Amino acid sequence: MTTMAAYRVFAEGETEICDDDGMIYKRKKRLRTSAPSSPLSVTAEENNDKERRVRRKTTLGHILKKRRFEIEQWERFSSVMEDLELSAKQNTRDTVVVSVQESSFAENTDVAIPIIDDAVRQVLAYEATVDKILSMCDLVDRRCDAREEAFIHSLSALPIWETEPRDLLTSLSKC
Structure with missing residues (x-):
C-alpha cells in the first residue's frame, strides 16, 4: 500500500527491502516525507471550531438572559420587602406619636380607649405586612414549582426513556 507522499531518491545503488502483504522485494531506497495535511481537514476542523463557538455563544x-430576568425579579422582591419595612416603621412611628398626643389628653378621658386604638392600629399594620409577605411567599412558591416542573420535564424528555427497560438493560450489558 503506497500513500500519496513525496519521495526523495537516494544515491545510485542504494536499495531497501520492502514487505508488501507477504511479497518481499528490493527497490531503490527513497526517503518518505509525510504529505502535508489536506486543506479540507483543516477547514473542517476550523468549521467545527466555529460552530462550537457559535453554539457556546x-x-x-440564553443563560445570561435568563439570569438577568431572575435578578430583576429578586430586585423587585427586595424593593417590596424594603417598602414593607419602611411602612412598618412608619406605622410604629405614627402609633407612638398618636399615643403620646393621646396620653396628654387622656388625663380627663377614659384611659383604655387610646390604648385600644393604638393596639388596633398596630394589629392592622402587622396584618397588612403579613398579608404582603404571604403574597410574596406564594409568588416564590409558584416560581419554585414552575422551575421544578421544568426540570422534571427536561429529565423525562431524555431519549433514554423512549426505549423499553429490557432493551435498555441489554444495551447496557453489551458495553
Whole structure:
C-alpha cells in the first residue's frame, strides 16, 4: 500500500527491502516525507471550531438572559420587602406619636380607649405586612414549582426513556 507522499531518491545503488502483504522485494531506497495535511481537514476542523463557538455563544446568551430576568425579579422582591419595612416603621412611628398626643389628653378621658386604638392600629399594620409577605411567599412558591416542573420535564424528555427497560438493560450489558 503506497500513500500519496513525496519521495526523495537516494544515491545510485542504494536499495531497501520492502514487505508488501507477504511479497518481499528490493527497490531503490527513497526517503518518505509525510504529505502535508489536506486543506479540507483543516477547514473542517476550523468549521467545527466555529460552530462550537457559535453554539457556546448562543447558549451563554440564553443563560445570561435568563439570569438577568431572575435578578430583576429578586430586585423587585427586595424593593417590596424594603417598602414593607419602611411602612412598618412608619406605622410604629405614627402609633407612638398618636399615643403620646393621646396620653396628654387622656388625663380627663377614659384611659383604655387610646390604648385600644393604638393596639388596633398596630394589629392592622402587622396584618397588612403579613398579608404582603404571604403574597410574596406564594409568588416564590409558584416560581419554585414552575422551575421544578421544568426540570422534571427536561429529565423525562431524555431519549433514554423512549426505549423499553429490557432493551435498555441489554444495551447496557453489551458495553
